[in-house]
Amino acid sequence: MLDRIIKQSDFMSVVRELSRQRRLVGPVAREDRYFYEVVDEPSKLDLSFNYCVYGPRAFLFPPTETLFTFDQRDGHFEAKPVLDNQPLAFVGVHPCDINAIRLLDHVFAEDHRDEHYLTRRENTLIVGIDCLKPCTEGVFCADMHGNEAKDGFDVMLYRLHEDNDEVVFGVVFGSKAGREWMLYSRACRTPTAMDEREFEEYQRMKAAAFPRRLKTQFEELPALLDRSYDSLLWEATARRCYSCGSCNLSCPTCYCFNIYDEVDMSLDSGARKREWDGCQLEGFAEVAGEHNFRPKTASRLRHRIYRKAKWILEQTGIPGCVGCARCDRACTAKINSVEIYNQLAEEV
Amino acid sequence: MWVQEARLPTAEPELYIPKPARILRVRKLTEYENLFDVAFCDGRLLDHAPGQFVQVSVLGIGECPISICSSPTRPGTFEMCIRRVGSVTNHIHRLGEGDILGIRGPLGHGFDVDELHGKDILIVAGGLGLAPVRSLIQYIIDERSRFGEFHILYGAREPKELLFKNDLTVWRERQDVNLHVTVDRPDEQWRGKAGVVTTLFKELPSLNPSETAAVVVGPPVMFKFVVLEVLSRRIPQSNVYCSLERRMKCGIGKCGHCQANNVYVCIDGPVFKYGQLKAMREAVE
Ligand SMILES: Cc1cc2nc3c(=O)[nH]c(=O)nc-3n(C[C@H](O)[C@H](O)[C@H](O)COP(=O)(O)OP(=O)(O)OC[C@H]3O[C@@H](n4cnc5c(N)ncnc54)[C@H](O)[C@@H]3O)c2cc1C
Ligand code: SF4
Ligand code: FES
Numbered sequence: 001m002l003d004r005i006i007k008q009s010d011f012m013s014v015v016r017e018l019s020r021q022r023r024l025v026g027p028v029a030r031e032d033r034y035f036y037e038v039v040d041e042p043s044k045l046d047l048s049f050n051y052c053v054y055g056p057r058a059f060l061f062p063p064t065e066t067l068f069t070f071d072q073r074d075g076h077f078e079a080k081p082v083l084d085n086q087p088l089a090f091v092g093v094h095p096c097d098i099n100a101i102r103l104l105d106h107v108f109a110e111d112h113r114d115e116h117y118l119t120r121r122e123n124t125l126i127v128g129i130d131c132l133k134p135c136t137e138g139v140f141c142a143d144m145h146g147n148e149a150k151d152g153f154d155v156m157l158y159r160l161h162e163d164n165d166e167v168v169f170g171v172v173f174g175s176k177a178g179r180e181w182m183l184y185s186r187a188c189r190t191p192t193a194m195d196e197r198e199f200e201e202y203q204r205m206k207a208a209a210f211p212r213r214l215k216t217q218f219e220e221l222p223a224l225l226d227r228s229y230d231s232l233l234w235e236a237t238a239r240r241c242y243s244c245g246s247c248n249l250s251c252p253t254c255y256c257f258n259i260y261d262e263v264d265m266s267l268d269s270g271a272r273k274r275e276w277d278g279c280q281l282e283g284f285a286e287v288a289g290e291h292n293f294r295p296k297t298a299s300r301l302r303h304r305i306y307r308k309a310k311w312i313l314e315q316t317g318i319p320g321c322v323g324c325a326r327c328d329r330a331c332t333a334k335i336n337s338v339e340i341y342n343q344l345a346e347e348v
Numbered sequence: 349m350w351v352q353e354a355r356l357p358t359a360e361p362e363l364y365i366p367k368p369a370r371i372l373r374v375r376k377l378t379e380y381e382n383l384f385d386v387a388f389c390d391g392r393l394l395d396h397a398p399g400q401f402v403q404v405s406v407l408g409i410g411e412c413p414i415s416i417c418s419s420p421t422r423p424g425t426f427e428m429c430i431r432r433v434g435s436v437t438n439h440i441h442r443l444g445e446g447d448i449l450g451i452r453g454p455l456g457h458g459f460d461v462d463e464l465h466g467k468d469i470l471i472v473a474g475g476l477g478l479a480p481v482r483s484l485i486q487y488i489i490d491e492r493s494r495f496g497e498f499h500i501l502y503g504a505r506e507p508k509e510l511l512f513k514n515d516l517t518v519w520r521e522r523q524d525v526n527l528h529v530t531v532d533r534p535d536e537q538w539r540g541k542a543g544v545v546t547t548l549f550k551e552l553p554s555l556n557p558s559e560t561a562a563v564v565v566g567p568p569v570m571f572k573f574v575v576l577e578v579l580s581r582r583i584p585q586s587n588v589y590c591s592l593e594r595r596m597k598c599g600i601g602k603c604g605h606c607q608a609n610n611v612y613v614c615i616d617g618p619v620f621k622y623g624q625l626k627a628m629r630e631a632v633e
Binding site for chain 2: 116260267
């Protein structure tokens with residue numbers, strides 16, 4: 001069910017309003033590719049983008065960030081948390097990325113609440129834009145249920161049709177904040193029965209447009225992997241892997257990090273920081289004394305695939321992979337996760 | 349107005365922030381290990397379970413996980429036995445009485461002492477593995493009437509690597525503790541037993557397997573052989589406990605470093621039942 005209908009130009013004027021209150025992040029064209037970036041001017045957003053090279057996680061969980069600053073002059077021991085509560089709005093995120101954020105929301109809130117992530121997240125408004133067809137070749141988001149965002153957004157836009165060269169969006173509200181913001185625009189109207197029929201047709205077209213690429217239902221992937229721990233495929237695939245971690249870097253759901261200290265010239269004050277880390281890097285599980293718990297490339301590759309398709313799902317109930325295939329596109333060795341799953345499916 | 353106020357954090361504001369603790373006493377145990385007796389500067393008690401650990405910080409250098417090696421039955425201060433191996437631990441070794449360390453914790457799952465109450469206890473420790481189980485040993489000694497027979501088997505590579513020599517003397521003298529110690533490579537002065545820790549199993553009296561809990565803590569190489577001995581004594585798998593070591597950064601189940609198959613050692617462990625580990629291939633391989 002749709003909540004409202006709005007034309008793109010009217011939508012852009014509420015975005016302009018939003019930009020007075022929040023930092024805007026959305027798809028920006030850089031030559032022939034798109035990146036999520038902070039924009040000072042809403043017109044720089046290009047909502048007709050195919051896909052962004054990286055997901056939006058960097059704006060909620062930055063590549064490096066300060067956890068706290070410290071000062072230990074004259075025997076003091078003072079440590080102060082550093083939090084970022086600047087209001088932010090994502091405008092134009094695809095369903096896969098919304099689903100990736102849902103997972104991050106869960107892992108940073110469960111067991112121990114991570115204030116650094118959650119403070120940013122609680123001050124972030126998410127405006128999604130749906131995909132009517134696959135954004136590029138090789139994605140398997142439909143297999144992973146990543147191409148549909150049922151929640152995790154404040155507002156979701158569906159590109160229903162064009163009217164005088166202008167896109168008309170169907171709007172679904174995901175939160176009170178999203179509704180209040182959208183209703184600020186007088187130009188958004190209540191959907192009619194015809195709009196609803198158009199939306200149903202949209203859903204039908206969408207379902208037909210996304211191919212299934214996995215031979216295994218995603219609910220069955222944990223069981224498939226259970227049977228595949230000792231497969232030779234890990235070793236065989238790992239022979240090509242450079243352990244470069246590009247797959248981790250490009251993944252919208254990767255959230256592993258390293259913690260390190262930085263000191264000022266005085267050596268008395270400084271900051272404890274965290275930075276993205278990747279389980280494919282050789283030293284990820286290494287401890288002092290040079291013992292490495294995953295010394296082999298094959299064991300690290302298997303670890304990544306197990307995390308994405310089995311362990312995270314089992315631990316959180318949310319898929320650890322959204323099927324965006326960014327890892328597959330990023331890999332110089334052309335290691336392909338769909339191929340891995342399908343080959344494993346043939347083995348057993 | 350549709351604009352939300354910037355929301356203030358509802359999260360745990362001090363999750364990553366260590367609390368200052370003062371070093372009260374440092375004792376040299378071996379060439380590489382010192383024992384640090386510390387207390388929080390604000391008088392707070394650590395309130396831990398045996399087998400839990402803390403994240404120890406030297407601001408500007410970093411942080412590392414260290415087992416609490418004293419028992420909660422001896423509150424007020426807590427002890428850590430620290431081997432110097434790298435940047436943080438070497439730095440800690442340069443500190444002395446009165447110096448400040450940062451402490452986060454207690455962290456992780458320790459031994460469930462309620463489950464152990466009433467049982468005969470067999471502890472098998474190798475090398476630095478004695479540090480995490482020392483908290484349990486002290487606990488059992490302090491609550492001695494709540495446990496049955498108490499056997500400790502401890503092995504080190506060389507006599508000079510034996511930890512807690514004073515404790516070993518005290519434990520050996522107690523009638524209600526059955527302690528056996530061995531070294532892999534004896535020297536001229538060594539008058540005790542020689543051989544790897546599994547050779548000590550023949551010193552044990554016959555056990556009552558279903559009433560015995562076994563605790564195995566040591567380096568990965570030792571683990572498999574000791575568990576085999578324990579199981580061959582017909583102690584049920586659900587009564588076998590062990591403590592794992594992994595690289596750790598956050599200590600609170602976020603950073604991914606300590607993951608062994610589907611578990612986070614920092615929050616699901618470090619103490620596990622052998623039954624749980626069987627499914628974790630990385631833990632037993
Ligand atoms: C649950 C647990 C309990 C431990 N208890 C003790 C103890 O009681 N006494 C003791 O001496 N040692 C203990 N260790 C090992 C101790 O944490 C490492 O020796 C220490 O982290 C090395 O840090 P470093 O900075 O000196 O070395 P570096 O080699 O410079 O290590 C850099 C960083 O890597 C990580 N790291 C390296 N080795 C390890 C490791 N083995 N385990 C976890 N993280 C590591 C740490 O974050 C460390 O700060 C324990 C480890 C774990 C996981
Ligand atoms: S991107 Fe490819 S080569 Fe690099 S670590 Fe990942 S799988 Fe290996
Ligand atoms: S140490 Fe970070 S998840 Fe366990």
